[in-house]
Amino acid sequence: MSESDIRPEILALPKVLLHDHLDGGLRPATIIELALESGYDALPETDPVALGRWFRDAADSGSLVRYLETFDHSVAVMQTAEQLRRVASECAQDLAADGVVYAEVRYAPEQHLAGGLALEEVVEAVNAGFRDGERASGGTIVVRALLTAMRHAAKSTEIARLAVRYRDDGVAGFDIAGAEAGFPPTRHLDAFEYLQRENAHFTIHAGEAFGLPSIWEAIQWCGAERLGHGVRIMDDITGVGTNHEQLGRLAAYVRDTRIPLEMCPSSNLQTGAAESIATHPISHLKDLRFRVTVNTDNRLMSGTSMSREMQLLVDEAGWSVDDLRWVTINAMKSAFLPFDERLAIIEDVVKPGY
Ligand SMILES: O=c1[nH]cnc2c1ncn2[C@H]1C[C@H](O)[C@@H](CO)O1
Numbered sequence: 001m002s003e004s005d006i007r008p009e010i011l012a013l014p015k016v017l018l019h020d021h022l023d024g025g026l027r028p029a030t031i032i033e034l035a036l037e038s039g040y041d042a043l044p045e046t047d048p049v050a051l052g053r054w055f056r057d058a059a060d061s062g063s064l065v066r067y068l069e070t071f072d073h074s075v076a077v078m079q080t081a082e083q084l085r086r087v088a089s090e091c092a093q094d095l096a097a098d099g100v101v102y103a104e105v106r107y108a109p110e111q112h113l114a115g116g117l118a119l120e121e122v123v124e125a126v127n128a129g130f131r132d133g134e135r136a137s138g139g140t141i142v143v144r145a146l147l148t149a150m151r152h153a154a155k156s157t158e159i160a161r162l163a164v165r166y167r168d169d170g171v172a173g174f175d176i177a178g179a180e181a182g183f184p185p186t187r188h189l190d191a192f193e194y195l196q197r198e199n200a201h202f203t204i205h206a207g208e209a210f211g212l213p214s215i216w217e218a219i220q221w222c223g224a225e226r227l228g229h230g231v232r233i234m235d236d237i238t239g240v241g242t243n244h245e246q247l248g249r250l251a252a253y254v255r256d257t258r259i260p261l262e263m264c265p266s267s268n269l270q271t272g273a274a275e276s277i278a279t280h281p282i283s284h285l286k287d288l289r290f291r292v293t294v295n296t297d298n299r300l301m302s303g304t305s306m307s308r309e310m311q312l313l314v315d316e317a318g319w320s321v322d323d324l325r326w327v328t329i330n331a332m333k334s335a336f337l338p339f340d341e342r343l344a345i346i347e348d349v350v351k352p353g354y
């Protein structure tokens with residue numbers, strides 16, 4: 001399904017997006033322009049349509065590690081303040097045009113230092129871009145940043161400190177991302193303990209390319225408030241589709257304590273974490289009333305948008321507009337924004353739009 005096949009009634013719905021990577025959502029034409037300007041000559045294609053197709057195909061490998069290799073090209077053209085500001089502004093504008101009213105967009109500041117920027121300069125450039133994009137969209141969207149630390153690297157405490165430093169200036173929280181197998185969340189326990197002492201918010205990519213131990217560590221050792229993906233929580237549910245379906249202790253804990261699952265259906269098909277939209281665990285977890293949310297993950301690598309993810313769930317998994325409303329309110333309830341601001345968006349923007 002391409003962007004032109006999105007039905008206007010789905011496009012018009014107000015949407016809330018909690019899991020979207022800044023470096024996974026660039027416009028192909030922008031990558032090409034920035035590469036030309038900066039002398040980056042390793043792009044696999046020089047035509048925007050062909051480049052967009054290249055990202056989708058290359059990310060379609062069935063392996064998270066190979067999927068992540070495609071980010072080399074987007075990160076390469078996000079190394080100056082001007083590049084970061086432009087990419088962030090376009091991100092906010094593209095989300096607003098898709099009907100997104102609130103978004104938390106994440107990126108790893110440590111990956112944007114090759115041009116000589118300091119970590120603070122990276123954050124300030126991205127923040128400036130988000131503010132530009134909000135203004136250019138006529139104030140229809142609110143964007144907050146999540147600062148990601150790469151799980152294979154050793155900068156998580158530094159990045160956690162950066163997230164706290166900018167908590168009142170556009171940064172809503174912290175995350176860890178990158179290859180999951182071999183890099184358990186407890187590797188970054190110092191960062192998570194620091195954030196907890198600071199009353200700061202964080203989510204953890206867990207239960208995507210690795211199973212229950214990763215989810216368990218993220219929640220019970222590290223204190224994650226939300227789970228990035230979390231699809232593999234299905235491994236802790238037995239007898240699915242029978243009269244004897246039963247939640248294990250961890251799955252029950254996740255549901256009982258309303259831990260939000262930032263689910264990304266199309267991305268999971270590409271990395272092999274799920275087989276099809278029709279059978280994606282998101283629908284079953286929704287029926288079991290886990291706190292499910294719908295997200296894009298990487299719009300460029302998946303050739304997707306919030307509207308497209310929603311339409312796929314309607315067309316291929318039998319979702320209703322009421323289901324879309326429910327996950328949208330779930331997402332807004334789970335945002336790392338102050339309670340009164342969350343409530344105002346739910347009451348004044350989301351509910352009137354459904
Ligand atoms: O789905 C993902 N799982 C783990 N890591 C991811 C995923 N999507 C993007 N990333 C990584 C690659 C990016 O460079 C980094 C920061 O956005 O986060």
Ligand SMILES: [Zn+2]
Nearest residue numbers: 021205228297
């Ligand atoms: Zn992600």
